[in-house]
Amino acid sequence: MSDSATPxxxxxxxxxxxxxxxxxxxxxxxxxxxxxxxxxxAFDGTFGIPQRSEQSVRARADKMLNRNANLTEFLGRxxxxxxxxxxxxxxxxxxxxxxxxTQYQPEVAQGFLQVLFEYQSMLAELTGLEIANCSMYDAxxxxxxxxxLANRLRKTSGHRVLVPKAISVxxxxxxxxxxxxxEMVVESYAMDDGNADLDVLTDLVDDDxxxxxxxxxxxxxTIEEGLAKLGKLxxxxxxxxxxxxxxxxxxxxxxxxxxxxxxxxxxASTLGIPTSFGMGLGIFACREDFLxxxxxxLVGISEDSAGMRAxxxxxQTREQHIRRERATSNICSNQAWVALRAAMHIxxxxxxxxVDLARDCVTRPEELAERLDDISGIQAPVHDRYHFREFVxxxxxxAKAIVSDLAGKGFAVHRVGExxxxxxxxxxxxxxxxxxxxxxxxxx
Amino acid sequence: xxxxxxxxxxxxxxxxxxxxADGTAKIGITDFAQDELGDIVFVELPDVGDDVxxxxxxxxxxxxxxxxxxxxxxxxxxxxxxxQVFDAPELVNDDPYGDGWMLExxxxxxxxxxxxxxxxxxxxxxx
Numbered sequence: 001m002s003d004s005a006t007p008x009x010x011x012x013x014x015x016x017x018x019x020x021x022x023x024x025x026x027x028x029x030x031x032x033x034x035x036x037x038x039x040x041x042a043f044d045g046t047f048g049i050p051q052r053s054e055q056s057v058r059a060r061a062d063k064m065l066n067r068n069a070n071l072t073e074f075l076g077r078x079x080x081x082x083x084x085x086x087x088x089x090x091x092x093x094x095x096x097x098x099x100x101x102t103q104y105q106p107e108v109a110q111g112f113l114q115v116l117f118e119y120q121s122m123l124a125e126l127t128g129l130e131i132a133n134c135s136m137y138d139a140x141x142x143x144x145x146x147x148x149l150a151n152r153l154r155k156t157s158g159h160r161v162l163v164p165k166a167i168s169v170x171x172x173x174x175x176x177x178x179x180x181x182x183e184m185v186v187e188s189y190a191m192d193d194g195n196a197d198l199d200v201l202t203d204l205v206d207d208d209x210x211x212x213x214x215x216x217x218x219x220x221x222t223i224e225e226g227l228a229k230l231g232k233l234x235x236x237x238x239x240x241x242x243x244x245x246x247x248x249x250x251x252x253x254x255x256x257x258x259x260x261x262x263x264x265x266x267x268a269s270t271l272g273i274p275t276s277f278g279m280g281l282g283i284f285a286c287r288e289d290f291l292x293x294x295x296x297x298l299v300g301i302s303e304d305s306a307g308m309r310a311x312x313x314x315x316q317t318r319e320q321h322i323r324r325e326r327a328t329s330n331i332c333s334n335q336a337w338v339a340l341r342a343a344m345h346i347x348x349x350x351x352x353x354x355v356d357l358a359r360d361c362v363t364r365p366e367e368l369a370e371r372l373d374d375i376s377g378i379q380a381p382v383h384d385r386y387h388f389r390e391f392v393x394x395x396x397x398x399a400k401a402i403v404s405d406l407a408g409k410g411f412a413v414h415r416v417g418e419x420x421x422x423x424x425x426x427x428x429x430x431x432x433x434x435x436x437x438x439x440x441x442x443x444x
Numbered sequence: 445x446x447x448x449x450x451x452x453x454x455x456x457x458x459x460x461x462x463x464x465a466d467g468t469a470k471i472g473i474t475d476f477a478q479d480e481l482g483d484i485v486f487v488e489l490p491d492v493g494d495d496v497x498x499x500x501x502x503x504x505x506x507x508x509x510x511x512x513x514x515x516x517x518x519x520x521x522x523x524x525x526x527x528q529v530f531d532a533p534e535l536v537n538d539d540p541y542g543d544g545w546m547l548e549x550x551x552x553x554x555x556x557x558x559x560x561x562x563x564x565x566x567x568x569x570x571x
Contacts, residue, residue: 155491292488317511326504326511 071412072432076390076424077219078139078168078267079275082248082357083427088272088344097340102333103299106312113311116336117299119343123285126250127264128257130288133296135268135334138280139244140171142265143213144178145284145295145329149263150211150240151184152293152328158208159184162201166191166219171244184210194222194383194392198229205237215244215266216253220422221365221390222383223253231260246270246283247346249388252358262287271349272341281338294318295329357427361389364425369393371437372423377444382420390424392416397444405443411436447570448475450541454557455566456517461541464557469518472545473505473536476570481507484533489514489546494522496549498556503546505536518556520549 004017014022019031028034052060073081092098096111103109103116116134123132136142147161161179163172165188175186190200196214205212212234216224224230227243234241243261245253247268256264269281284296292315300314320327346354365387369380372393380393395402399415406413411432414422425433453461459477463470478484486506496502496516503514526545529535536544551557561569 292486317506323511326513 069407069412071407071410072429072436073275073412074423074425074429074436075275075412075414076221077414077416077422078170079278080246080248080270080389080424081275081426081428082271082345084272084274084341084345085348087348088341091344092272092337092341097337100337102297102336103313106310110311112336112340113299113313115340115343116297117301117311118347119339120299122343122346123247123264123268123283126247126255127261127283127285128255129261129264129285131291131294131298132283132285133294133298133334134336135339136265136282136284136296136331137333137335138269138282139265139267140168140174140280140282141331142282142284143171143242143244144175145331146213146240146242146263146265147175147178147184147186147211148182149286149290149293149295149328150242151182153290154210154238154240158206158210160209161186161211161213162189162204162209163187163213164189164191164196164215164218166194167215168219191218194218194220194385195224196226196230198226198233201230202233205233205239207237209234209237209239211240211242213242213244217245217249217388217390220383220392220416221381221387221424222385223362223388225385227254227259227261234262235260247342248354248358248361251351251354252362253388256285262290268342269335269338272343272345273338279335279338281335281342291315292318293328296331297334358388360427362386364427364430365389365391365423368423368425368433368437371433372440375437375441375444378440380423389426390422392420392422395419395421395444402443406439409439409442411439445479447479448541449563449567449570451563453541453563454517454560455563455569456515456560457569458515460515460517462517462557462560464518464551464554467554468523468548468550469520469557470545471502471517471547471549472540473514474566474570475540477512478537478540478544481505481510481512483508484536487529487533487536487546489525489529490522492522492525496520496522496547505533514546516549517560518549518551519553520551522547523550524548 005015007013008016103113106113120132120134136145151159161184163186179186189204190197214224214230231241240262241260242263242265243256245266248270264285266283267280268283269279273279298314299311302310302312304310316322318328320330320332369391372378372380377396378393381387381391382394399419399421402421403413403415416422453463455461459474461472461474484505484507488504490502497519498516500516501513502516505512505514525547
């Protein structure tokens with residue numbers, strides 16, 4: 001109920017009396033007189049959506065969902081399925097956590113701030129770098145931010161950013177968007193049997209390069225073997241070395257700080273969140289020298305007036321709500337709740353559990369590739385490398401037919417070339433491996 | 445509250461000072477400026493060899509309550525940077541005209557000094 005002394009709308013603080021007083025001063029009859037909105041776009045008070053009961057909406061949604069092909073996925077290439085402990089669901093939906101409120105007021109957000117601090121600490125430990133922010137949107141955004149960071153830091157003569165030829169289209173596109181309108185240009189370097197071709201790269205690099213980017217594992221699942229050389233090549237040319245990875249891989253593969261990585265980007269949504277939402281969780285970690293240039297939010301530890309440990313967002317002058325024209329990034333948001341779930345998942349696995357999971361990510365694809373390689377008409381893996389979670393297989397039959405025939409038998413794989421498919425195996429689809437191999441035998 | 449305004453310096457409206465000698469000038473911010481900012485926690489300055497130009501930004505000073513751009517009172521090439529303020533930015537609060545200096549530049553146009561405020565003019569501005 002509203003009367004003339006209470007606000008006329010839940011979204012505006014003015015009472016009808018106050019509104020009328022303002023209209024009188026302005027000499028207009030109604031608020032509408034202040035705006036010139038064409039009739040054809042003005043909201044007429046009806047949404048044009050037929051009314052239905054909740055029950056009938058549910059029934060209809062279920063019917064639509066049932067039309068989905070119920071395939072067992074052996075899909076990877078950036079989105080990975082790992083088993084999420086049920087405790088993550090139960091804890092993360094607590095109302096203190098399930099909120100879109102940014103933790104600007106430390107006095108009411110100590111719990112969430114502590115979780116984000118823990119998340120940052122985990123990434124600092126996994127990367128060996130001193131600083132991690134409390135997330136960007138996704139790996140592609142983080143890569144774009146790394147390029148702009150490199151361009152701000154390096155006073156080189158040019159503005160070239162070098163990325164692997166084998167990189168996900170989405171990451172490359174977002175990076176291109178980021179550099180569009182700046183002086184930066186993105187160039188690809190060739191691959192050598194699934195890894196960065198160091199000879200080609202050495203020829204490409206000169207003083208004009210601000211950043212070299214590499215991924216470990218690569219988009220085709222290979223584990224990079226020349227990272228230390230790559231890092232040295234970047235530093236010899238005064239370029240930033242940015243490495244793309246994820247928390248599971250980081251727990252087992254070479255520590256980025258040991259191979260000279262200045263920045264680590266990637267996707268932490270491999271943990272804590274199912275693949276079905278297609279959601280990312282952008283990692284951004286870097287060396288302490290870049291502290292004032294880090295994009296995004298940072299949570300720090302301080303003390304309150306009683307000398308108790310207290311968490312707070314810190315160094316916010318980097319952010320656009322403080323100094324828009326001098327901000328390090330135009331992004332004023334992060335994936336706090338997804339980061340929270342990832343941190344919970346990592347905490348539940350523990351250091352040993354995380355490494356065990358990572359070891360499985362090396363042995364499972366190796367074993368599956370071996371079994372597929374025994375099938376006539378299949379060579380797997382294509383690359384003579386170690387692999388993480390996934391690998392590319394050559395198919396004598398056109399890959400398009402293989403993918404479609406496998407779908408007919410209830411399995412989904414990626415086609416990555418005329419005669420190439422990519423197969424990803426983790427603990428969540430391992431139970432179906434025998435059937436998958438049998439299906440492959442029939443379609444190869 | 446009275447602020448120190450040394451007689452041997454020239455001042456800019458945006459609260460930077462310049463101490464000129466033999467074709468060079470030391471640059472910093474005034475006692476009034478450091479007091480307005482409060483506890484200074486970070487200073488960002490150009491590198492030796494960089495050029496600064498009169499009236500243009502040359503760096504940033506950040507305190508617990510504000511961030512301000514620094515504007516060069518004179519044009520020239522940076523010949524020295526006070527590295528000490530990076531590790532101990534509080535020097536700018538404690539001794540803005542001494543240990544809290546920021547840059548030394550080789551002047552490209554000494555006549556620019558004439559357009560700066562005298563100590564008396566600056567005292568009037570902050571009074």
